Amino acid sequence: MRTLTNKLPEHIGKTVTIEGWLHKKRLLGGLTFINLRDRSGLAQILIKDKDEVEKLRGLQIGTVLLIKGTVTKDERAPGGVEVHDPVLEVIVPVTDEPPIEIDKPLNHKPDNLDTLFEYRVIGLRNVLETNIFKVQAGIKEAARQYFHAEGFTEFNSPKLLPEATEGGSEVFKLDYFGKEATLAQSAQFYKQIMVGVFERAYEINPTYRAELSATTRHMTEFIHIDAEIGFVDFDGLLDIVDGLLHGITESVQKNYESELKSLRAEPVKLASKLPRISLEEVHELYTKETGTKTLGEKDLRPDEERFISEYSKEKFGSEAIFIVDWPATEMKFYHKKSEKNPEFAERADLIFRGVEIATISMREHRYKELLDQLKTIAKGDPEADGFKYYLQAFKYGLPPHGGFGMGLERLTQKIVGLNNVKEATLFPRDINRLTP
Numbered sequence: 001m002r003t004l005t006n007k008l009p010e011h012i013g014k015t016v017t018i019e020g021w022l023h024k025k026r027l028l029g030g031l032t033f034i035n036l037r038d039r040s041g042l043a044q045i046l047i048k049d050k051d052e053v054e055k056l057r058g059l060q061i062g063t064v065l066l067i068k069g070t071v072t073k074d075e076r077a078p079g080g081v082e083v084h085d086p087v088l089e090v091i092v093p094v095t096d097e098p099p100i101e102i103d104k105p106l107n108h109k110p111d112n113l114d115t116l117f118e119y120r121v122i123g124l125r126n127v128l129e130t131n132i133f134k135v136q137a138g139i140k141e142a143a144r145q146y147f148h149a150e151g152f153t154e155f156n157s158p159k160l161l162p163e164a165t166e167g168g169s170e171v172f173k174l175d176y177f178g179k180e181a182t183l184a185q186s187a188q189f190y191k192q193i194m195v196g197v198f199e200r201a202y203e204i205n206p207t208y209r210a211e212l213s214a215t216t217r218h219m220t221e222f223i224h225i226d227a228e229i230g231f232v233d234f235d236g237l238l239d240i241v242d243g244l245l246h247g248i249t250e251s252v253q254k255n256y257e258s259e260l261k262s263l264r265a266e267p268v269k270l271a272s273k274l275p276r277i278s279l280e281e282v283h284e285l286y287t288k289e290t291g292t293k294t295l296g297e298k299d300l301r302p303d304e305e306r307f308i309s310e311y312s313k314e315k316f317g318s319e320a321i322f323i324v325d326w327p328a329t330e331m332k333f334y335h336k337k338s339e340k341n342p343e344f345a346e347r348a349d350l351i352f353r354g355v356e357i358a359t360i361s362m363r364e365h366r367y368k369e370l371l372d373q374l375k376t377i378a379k380g381d382p383e384a385d386g387f388k389y390y391l392q393a394f395k396y397g398l399p400p401h402g403g404f405g406m407g408l409e410r411l412t413q414k415i416v417g418l419n420n421v422k423e424a425t426l427f428p429r430d431i432n433r434l435t436p
Contacts, residue, residue: 001017002019003018004040004041006040008043008079011070011071012073013070015068017066018067018069018083020064020065021037021061021062021064022061022063022094022123023103024061024103025061032056032195033046038356041127044237046083055088055090059093063092067087067089069084071083099122099405105126108420113422117422117428120426130261131260133426135252135259135263135415135416138256139167139248141223142248146244147202151283152198152381154204155203157191161181163384163387170185171210186224186405187405188405191228195398195399196230199231200228201228205226206221207223207405212431213431216420216421217421218421219421219422219429220429220431222421223407223409224408225407225408227403228402230398237360237402241360241404242273245270249270261435265415269313270320271318276321277308277322279325283296283297286307300323300356301347303353305355307368308323309352319352319423320351320353321350323348324347324348325344326344327343331361332377334373335347336361336402346362347359348361355356356410357406357414359405360404365399365400367391367394374387374391407421412428
C-alpha cells in the first residue's frame with residue numbers, strides 16, 4: 001500500500017512504499033540523498049547501497065520512482081523523517097536534462113517571465129509554484145462554501161455568444177458554422193437571468209477580453225467569480241461582497257498556512273466592516289497628497305488605486321476598501337441609477353492591495369427603464385439575438401437585484417504577494433502568448 005510523504009511521520013520505524021517524482025539528487029560526504037515529490041510534499045531518502053545508487057545512473061529530475069524503505073526520525077529532513085535502506089524501482093525513466101531547475105525557487109523577475117511561462121509545464125512542478133495554485137484552489141473552495149452558506153446555487157453559462165452583448169471592441173470573434181460568434185466577455189446577462197430561477201446564483205468560469213494591453217494586471221483569458229443576488233439593496237449587496245472577501249481570506253490563511261508561509265505571503269488585514277469612500281474623495285485625497293490633479297475624472301488611475309489602498313490600511317486598518325458614488329454618465333446600460341442621487345450609479349469597485357478586484361452594481365430591473373437604457377446608452381436593438389432573450393427575464397418579472405464579478409487571478413496575486421497577475425495563472429494568455 002502506498003504511503004504519502006506527508007504521512008511518513010506516522011510510520012517511524014516501519015517499512016513503507018512511496019511513489020513519486022525524483023525531485024532532487026545530491027552527494028554529501030560520500031552518501032547519496034534524493035528527494036521524492038508526490039502530491040502531498042517531499043520526502044528525503046538516504047541511499048547507501050551502491051546497487052541502489054546505480055539504478056539512478058543517467059536519470060534526471062522527473063524520473064518516476066517507487067521506493068520501499070524504513071522511516072527514520074531525522075529533524076534535519078523534510079517533515080522530520082528520512083527513509084533508510086531503500087529499494088528503488090524505476091517506473092518511468094527520464095534521461096533528458098530538464099531546461100530549468102525545479103528544485104530551486106524560480107525567477108519571477110519581470111525580465112524572466114517569458115522564460116518562466118515558456119517552461120511552465122515543468123516549472124509548475126516546483127513546490128513553490130505548486131503552492132500558488134493550491135492557494136488558488138483554496139480561494140475557489142472558500143468562495144463556494146461562502147456562497148452555499150448564503151443560499152446561492154452554482155450554474156455554468158455558455159461562453160459562445162451570438163454577438164458582443166456588452167458592447168465595445170474587446171471581443172474575440174469566430175466562425176460558428178457560417179455565422180459569426182463571440183467569446184463571452186462575462187456571464188453578465190446569464191447570471192441576471194438566473195436570478196429569476198434561483199434568486200441567488202454564482203459561477204466560477206473563464207472570461208475572454210480582446211484587450212490590447214501588456215500590463216501586469218490584464219490578460220485575454222481569466223477566471224471570474226461571478227454572482228448575482230435578488231431581493232437586495234445596494235448596502236446589502238456590498239455586505240455580501242464584504243462577507244465573501246472576509247470568508248475567503250480567513251479560510252485560506254487558516255487552511256493554507258504552510259503554503260502561504262513558504263511563499264512569504266503577508267497576512268491579510270481587513271477591517272471588520274470594509275470602509276467605503278467616494279470616487280471624488282479619492283481624487284481629492286490623491287490630488288492633495290501628490291499634487292497631480294485628478295479632480296472630476298470619471299475613473300481611478302492605477303496609481304490612485306495603490307494610493308487609496310495604502311491610505312485605507314493606515315487610516316482604517318484595512319487593505320481592502322469600497323469606492324462608491326460613480327458617475328451615472330459612465331454606467332453600463334444594465335446598471336441602476338441611485339434614486340436618491342441620480343447623478344450617481346449604484347456601483348462600487350473593491351480595491352484590494354493596490355488593484356481593483358471586483359466591480360459591484362445594482363441592476364436596472366424595471367423592464368421599461370432597461371429598454372430605454374439599452375437604446376440610449378448601448379445603442380442596442382432589443383430584437384437582436386444578443387438582447388431579446390435577456391430581456392425576456394425582465395419582461396416576465398425580475399426583482400431588484402445586483403451582482404459583481406471578482407477576478408480570481410488578481411485575488412490570488414494579491415493574497416500571495418505576486419507582482420504580476422500572470423504569475424497567478426497556470427497558463428497565461430495575453431497579446432503575446434497563446435502557448436503552452
